[in-house]
Amino acid sequence: MAETSWSAVRRPLDRFSEWRMRLRRRMVDSDRPALVALVLLAIAITIGGILNVDVVPQVAMLVPIFLATLWLGPRTLPWFVVFCLACVVVLLAAQPTISTRTISRVVITFGIAFLVMVTSFRRARLGVAGPRGESMFVDLRDRIANQGTIPALPSEWLVESATRSAGGTSFGGDFLVASRATDGSTVELIVVDVSGKGIEAGTRSLLLSGAFGGLASAVPPAEFLTAANEYLLRQDWDEGFASAVHLHLRLCTGEFELRKAGHPPAIWLHAGSGRWTTLDSDGPVLGLIPDTDFEVVTGTLMPGDALLMYTDGLVETSSRDIGSGIDKLAGLGQVLFAQGFEGSAQHLIDRLATGNDDGAVVMVHRRTLVGEA
Incomplete structure (x- = not known):
């Protein structure tokens, strides 16, 4: 009888502990939904550039990079930027002919991506994304x-x-x-x-x-x-x-x-x-x-x-x-x-x-x- 009572009490406690751990993981992985959405956007831009380069140029990859600076934390952001640059390389390889203008676009994209990564490394000391850090200062x-x-x-x-x-x-x-x-x-x-x-x-x-x-x-x-x-x-x-x-x-x-x-x-x-x-x-x-x-x-x-x-x-x-x-x-x-x-x-x-x-x-x-x- 005592064991039955203890089991009845412990079961809700175990559920509460499991729910708390799940919530903690969700807070740690708060970048995951934004990361998935940005990866899908980068893939869509890559596919669109391969199918029609005149409609989707290489510099379009700057859009997910910019959104990543707003949504992703400093630990996730550099890896996503590297992924976007890999997509730019794929777009460049899919070009039938490479003109001087195309090379200029790629160089500009890589330059801006490099600046984003440098900024991300500087924010790594704080550990939060740019808008979150700004909100912390506003709160202070x-x-x-x-x-x-x-x-x-x-x-x-x-x-x-x-x-x-x-x-x-x-x-x-x-x-x-x-x-x-x-x-x-x-x-x-x-x-x-x-x-x-x-x-x-x-x-x-x-x-x-x-x-x-x-x-x-x-x-x-x-x-x-x-x-x-x-x-x-x-x-x-x-x-x-x-x-x-x-x-x-x-x-x-x-x-x-x-x-x-x-x-x-x-x-x-x-x-x-x-x-x-x-x-x-x-x-x-x-x-x-x-x-x-x-x-x-x-x-x-x-x-x-x-x-x-x-x-x-x-x-x-x-x-x-x-x-x-x-x-x-x-x-x-x-x-x-x-x-x-x-x-x-x-x-x-x-x-x-x-x-x-x-x-x-x-x-x-x-x-x-x-x-x-």
């Missing part, structure tokens, strides 16, 4: 953007951010990390500028955005820059440094703590006086000096006040020093008191960012509620 880019998504905040607070990469690419060295405490009382906003710009800094920003996002919610605010500095030192990169500014904001009172590491100072726009001040503090860039401390600047954002955090791509250019750039940014910020701060982050980056360097800006505004007005 979206993950960076998600790290900088501003969490839901009380209606009293308006926080906006905007970034722009050098050269207009989707990857850059400037990014934002934003997180809110589980009890909703505080919010952490971190603006980071990784060494380099554009695509060169994109890979480092991909790694650091995830690491800094984890640190922001795992360590106390006073220890964040210290932990980030130790993390960068352990990476041992040739250009493994970054600047950052970290804002710890208490939402119920407006009290804040600001620390920076080799970063341009934040700008505090005072609604009461209409003036602005810079919040500067000592602290070296991240990833260069071990066991360092970061000075803290404290204050309280009153209703109507605003705080701007940004990277040097907004205030420093080849024709403008950083001091003049900060003055211009603060002047534009003061104009926003009359115009309103909605859409201000994108407005500032459109006015000040250039295509030669990455840029990022975060605007924190404490609204004046109707009852307080």
Whole structure:
């Protein structure tokens, strides 16, 4: 009786294991349907070229080769290209006469096939086909953007951010990390500028955005820059440094703590006086000096006040020093008191960012509620 019960239980388990192994093989052999279709297409082109060379020339074999670059992985692609070149040789042998134009077509086909194979060998390090690799990068880019998504905040607070990469690419060295405490009382906003710009800094920003996002919610605010500095030192990169500014904001009172590491100072726009001040503090860039401390600047954002955090791509250019750039940014910020701060982050980056360097800006505004007005 016990054996019968065990057999009844084990039979579905065996079926599940068999189904799982079959699914795994199907995932490994995901190129097989595309490969079969492309082989059939290459054979059809070969047969058509043998029957009527005027209708199907040798260069028609470039069609399955091109489709293979989209559908096949880097391990399968070279063998299929070799198969297509063998079909080209068959077509050439079937020619009654070989003209100079025919030889030119064959040479062009072999040249393009060679370039495809070289590209395939370079992609072999990644192990996926071109479109799949691109989709992976798009997913990573979206993950960076998600790290900088501003969490839901009380209606009293308006926080906006905007970034722009050098050269207009989707990857850059400037990014934002934003997180809110589980009890909703505080919010952490971190603006980071990784060494380099554009695509060169994109890979480092991909790694650091995830690491800094984890640190922001795992360590106390006073220890964040210290932990980030130790993390960068352990990476041992040739250009493994970054600047950052970290804002710890208490939402119920407006009290804040600001620390920076080799970063341009934040700008505090005072609604009461209409003036602005810079919040500067000592602290070296991240990833260069071990066991360092970061000075803290404290204050309280009153209703109507605003705080701007940004990277040097907004205030420093080849024709403008950083001091003049900060003055211009603060002047534009003061104009926003009359115009309103909605859409201000994108407005500032459109006015000040250039295509030669990455840029990022975060605007924190404490609204004046109707009852307080």
